[in-house]
Amino acid sequence: MKPGDSPHPHAPAALPGWERFTVLKAEAEYESVKKDPRVAYALWAVVGLLGGHRFYLGDTGRSIAMLFTLGGLGVWTLLDVFFVGRRVRSVNRSRRAAIMARRGIVEDVTRLRS
Template identity: 30%
Template sequence: MTLSTEQLMLVEQRLSNEKKSIGIVYLLWLLFGALGIHRFYLGKTRSALGMLVLTILGGFTLAVSIGAFISIGAFFLIALAVWLLVDAFLIPGMIKADAQAKRLTIANEIHNMTSPKFF
């Protein structure tokens, strides 16, 4: 598929309107990271649900066994903290991958709209 210069400009214009903001993602990560909200925003629903479940299980099991020296909830929350730290470095790549997928989708849409139809 080859697009003209005008079509490529249209793709980039639409992409700039639709792509995710790195500032918003980092704000969501900072404020609601333990709930996986930044991953929901990026469309990574399964891993976002994983973070949410890890937070709920960690908080619940930590609260239930608060008298114990070490509880399973602490391990859940430590794993979540490591995951959040790793996410801080993965966010730019996730945004770039999302933008690339959108760029391809938009380019296909424009190509299909402008290509001649033979019946």
């Protein structure tokens, strides 16, 4: 690693000071609102029949449907184990994009797909 290189691959090292500060503030805001897949899976395991993991991810309509149907009599809950991780990534991606857009930061689209 050369002097001046950032140890973090997404760090805005080449930006001017005020722009770097804006990006760092946006990253901090994102860190405070992003969802953790471990928490989502733990909620699925404990209160999955009641849609607890869906409430955590902000899927209020689906959460209420799961609450009143007991997770589709358990079928919906069992199937959700395959979709929780993907839903967490989707929620995090949209939250990050909203934060960056609100601050006027344009991100590399190819990095977002990974």
